[in-house]
Amino acid sequence: MTPKDMFANLGSIITGLMFAWAMFQNYFPYQLRKNIEKYSQRVVRFVYPYIQIRFNELDGQRFFSRSDAYIAIQTYLSSSSSTQAKKLKADIAKNSKSLALSMDDHEEVEDEFQGVKLWWASGKDVSKSASFWNPEEKRYYLLTFHKRHRDLILGSYLDHVLKESKAMEVRKRQRKLYTNNGTNWSHVILKHPAKFETIAMDPEKKKEIMDDLIAFSKAEEFYERVGRAWKRGYLLYGPPGTGKSSMIAAMANLLGYDLYDLELTSVKNNTDLRKLLMEVPNKSIIVIEDIDCSLDLTGQRKKTNKKKEKDEAEEKKDPKQKPEKEEKDTEASQVTLSGLLNFIDGLWSASGGERLIVFTTNYVEKLDPALVRGGRMDKRIELSYCRFEAFKGLAKNYLQIESHPLFGRIRELLEEANMCPADVAEHLMPDPNSGDPKFSLERLIKGLEKAKEEARLKAEEEARLKAEEEARLKAEEEAKKIEQPTKEEAKKVEQPTKAVTENGEAKLLDARATENGKTSQ
Numbered sequence: 001m002t003p004k005d006m007f008a009n010l011g012s013i014i015t016g017l018m019f020a021w022a023m024f025q026n027y028f029p030y031q032l033r034k035n036i037e038k039y040s041q042r043v044v045r046f047v048y049p050y051i052q053i054r055f056n057e058l059d060g061q062r063f064f065s066r067s068d069a070y071i072a073i074q075t076y077l078s079s080s081s082s083t084q085a086k087k088l089k090a091d092i093a094k095n096s097k098s099l100a101l102s103m104d105d106h107e108e109v110e111d112e113f114q115g116v117k118l119w120w121a122s123g124k125d126v127s128k129s130a131s132f133w134n135p136e137e138k139r140y141y142l143l144t145f146h147k148r149h150r151d152l153i154l155g156s157y158l159d160h161v162l163k164e165s166k167a168m169e170v171r172k173r174q175r176k177l178y179t180n181n182g183t184n185w186s187h188v189i190l191k192h193p194a195k196f197e198t199i200a201m202d203p204e205k206k207k208e209i210m211d212d213l214i215a216f217s218k219a220e221e222f223y224e225r226v227g228r229a230w231k232r233g234y235l236l237y238g239p240p241g242t243g244k245s246s247m248i249a250a251m252a253n254l255l256g257y258d259l260y261d262l263e264l265t266s267v268k269n270n271t272d273l274r275k276l277l278m279e280v281p282n283k284s285i286i287v288i289e290d291i292d293c294s295l296d297l298t299g300q301r302k303k304t305n306k307k308k309e310k311d312e313a314e315e316k317k318d319p320k321q322k323p324e325k326e327e328k329d330t331e332a333s334q335v336t337l338s339g340l341l342n343f344i345d346g347l348w349s350a351s352g353g354e355r356l357i358v359f360t361t362n363y364v365e366k367l368d369p370a371l372v373r374g375g376r377m378d379k380r381i382e383l384s385y386c387r388f389e390a391f392k393g394l395a396k397n398y399l400q401i402e403s404h405p406l407f408g409r410i411r412e413l414l415e416e417a418n419m420c421p422a423d424v425a426e427h428l429m430p431d432p433n434s435g436d437p438k439f440s441l442e443r444l445i446k447g448l449e450k451a452k453e454e455a456r457l458k459a460e461e462e463a464r465l466k467a468e469e470e471a472r473l474k475a476e477e478e479a480k481k482i483e484q485p486t487k488e489e490a491k492k493v494e495q496p497t498k499a500v501t502e503n504g505e506a507k508l509l510d511a512r513a514t515e516n517g518k519t520s521q
């Protein structure tokens with residue numbers, strides 16, 4: 001029995017004793033009965049050092065609706081209920097994909113906040129005069145805590161309960177992937193299976209990124225204290241197939257955020273861009289893929305590779321269409337880099353928090369320094385070709401092996417051949433017939449040897465082209481040198497020359513005349 005229970009019992013004992021005393025006196029008018037009740041409650045309040053707060057299930061303001069506070073408490077208590085309560089209720093919550101557990105009526109669970117213990121009990125009032133407007137059962141939660149913690153509980157603790165329950169709801173609910181078509185967002189349920197555990201990269205680097213994300217999601221107070229908007233910018237760069245898009249999905253799955261995949265090429269101008277960004281709520285990741293293709297470095301928009309290919313294909317079909325399409329493009333190219341950056345940095349940040357902005361590119365060196373300067377991109381993450389550490393992760397995922405005699409050869413080859421994790425994964429697909437990992441590893445070795453040979457041939461070809469170019473430039477230089485004197489001579493002949501005569505006077509002589517004189521002599 002906790003001290004709280006002992007006090008609760010003490011209260012009823014005192015009330016009972018006082019009633020017994022009154023009955024003993026055989027004198028029981030109404031006024032005295034009221035007085036006894038009043039005084040006994042005062043005594044109880046004086047001796048009983050606990051405070052109780054009741055949270056009713058039904059909202060007094062809205063008919064037939066459950067109170068938000070009650071729902072939030074139910075969510076908050078779900079984890080402690082499942083471990084502490086003896087009787088539980090299970091239900092499928094709205095917008096959720098899993099069962100929600102809560103404690104059954106007349107159960108109690110204990111909670112602790114900043115070292116202070118408190119108790120949550122679930123109760124039910126049964127009304128005898130039930131009607132359509134007045135349901136028979138009215139449920140409630142009763143929070144009990146010591147009165148010396150009144151400020152802490154009424155201030156920070158209840159705030160903590162609400163925030164925590166919101167965060168739990170976000171974690172439980174299905175994530176969504178939003179895409180924009182012009183100025184409207186539409187969404188589908190995000191079911192990307194990518195997780196950080198399955199992303200192949202150096203384990204230390206992976207841990208650093210995960211820690212950074214988790215720290216960000218918990219840093220509301222920090223951002224508030226230092227007076228910065230609660231947002232963080234990530235730049236993911238690396239060759240195609242190295243896991244940039246997979247990592248974004250893994251980020252959403254880790255934090256429970258929704259994804260907003262912003263297609264800049266379909267946004268007409270900065271005003272529309274603002275409208276779209278204003279609609280992005282908290283706990284979201286705004287993704288701008290292939291930033292080098294979406295925005296020109298001068299601030300002008302360019303077509304993305306995919307759009308370009310599509311347009312080119314259409315152009316081939318109907319060449320007459322070309323001028324019209326070009327007109328359309330120039331008409332639409334009004335979203336600028338500075339428009340995007342100013343908005344992200346400026347007022348938009350003030351309209352909420354907890355948002356990540358992730359840019360991806362295959363060519364980091366092409367990006368405008370304005371985009372990658374500190375403060376805009378808080379973290380730059382390079383996703384590179386698959387090396388041995390990343391390969392080990394893939395081998396574990398795809399073949400369930402952590403070592404193999406062929407690993408040594410693979411390690412050497414991975415250092416020499418640049419193969420992206422997507423291709424390594426493709427080679428590691430388990431053999432459906434034998435299921436023997438050796439088969440997949442040998443296939444990878446062959447693939448790596450081929451990639452290495454191709455890289456060697458490519459490097460040779462590049463060296464040949466470079467040597468040819470150098471030879472051409474040298475030949476041009478030589479040709480210029482041979483031409484140079486004749487030109488200079490011609491210049492000499494053209495220009496009048498200054499000469500000094502015998503009496504010391506400077507006279508302008510026509511070089512051509514002198515020359516002619518010489519020849520005639």
Ligand SMILES: Nc1ncnc2c1ncn2[C@@H]1O[C@H](COP(=O)(O)OP(=O)(O)OP(=O)(O)O)[C@@H](O)[C@H]1O
Binds near residue numbers: 198239245422
């Ligand atoms: N590091 C990785 N770990 C595990 N799987 C990977 C990794 N990189 C790529 N893959 C696999 O390859 C596929 C393609 O990867 P993803 O689309 O993430 O690459 P990307 O870097 O976004 O490429 P792009 O630059 O072309 O957009 C993914 O479906 C994933 O299965």
Ligand SMILES: [Mg+2]
Binds near residue numbers: 244245246289
């Ligand atoms: Mg991608």
